[in-house]
Amino acid sequence: MEGQSRCSHKYLLLQVWCGLLTVAMVVMAAFLTSIKSKSTEDEVPTLKPDHVSPTFNTLAAPLKSARSSLSYIQLIKSLHDNVWQESPECPSCSLYLGNNSIHCKENSFYLIYAQVTFTKHQSKNPAKSVILRRDATFGKSVMKLVEGTFPSTTEGSVWVAKIVSLTEGDSISLHITDDFLKDSTFWGAYKLQ
Numbered sequence: 001m002e003g004q005s006r007c008s009h010k011y012l013l014l015q016v017w018c019g020l021l022t023v024a025m026v027v028m029a030a031f032l033t034s035i036k037s038k039s040t041e042d043e044v045p046t047l048k049p050d051h052v053s054p055t056f057n058t059l060a061a062p063l064k065s066a067r068s069s070l071s072y073i074q075l076i077k078s079l080h081d082n083v084w085q086e087s088p089e090c091p092s093c094s095l096y097l098g099n100n101s102i103h104c105k106e107n108s109f110y111l112i113y114a115q116v117t118f119t120k121h122q123s124k125n126p127a128k129s130v131i132l133r134r135d136a137t138f139g140k141s142v143m144k145l146v147e148g149t150f151p152s153t154t155e156g157s158v159w160v161a162k163i164v165s166l167t168e169g170d171s172i173s174l175h176i177t178d179d180f181l182k183d184s185t186f187w188g189a190y191k192l193q
Contacts, residue, residue: 075187113160
């Protein structure tokens with residue numbers, strides 16, 4: 001009798017789990033259809049990679065639609081000096097690089113992200129951190145948008161990301177508190193609307 005009771009509880013738990021997964025899928029589908037670009041009913045634009053960089057595997061790969069161009073920026077550290085550079089460049093985008101920060105030309109929602117690969121050495125700091133922040137502008141103070149804090153023994157790649165609302169004139173900067181590998185660290189932003 002006890003065996004049947006355990007089985008029925010497992011079956012009930014399985015049904016509840018499947019129900020939650022179904023609800024999650026419906027919510028995701030509704031969200032994706034609400035942000036889908038507007039196109040005519042006769043034409044469905046196809047997306048194809050415009051440029052694929054062999055050294056980076058990123059969430060925001062540059063894509064170009066048949067009717068409109070998407071707005072994105074991805075930055076890598078220059079191996080020769082200590083400045084961020086665009087990879088690849090997007091001249092018609094609403095985002096641009098200036099003073100090691102990403103500057104915004106349009107009000108919209110953006111996905112900001114960073115992947116940092118920490119080196120193997122033991123840090124003198126009690127923790128390593130990756131911080132994406134909105135820089136101070138007229139009428140706005142510095143605001144921490146997302147932070148990842150890791151033990152000083154952390155080695156390898158870490159990822160942080162957040163969807164934020166930016167307005168024209170806002171800028172985003174990345175702050176890393178420890179040594180990192182330049183060739184496998186990158187960050188950027190991707191316009192969602």
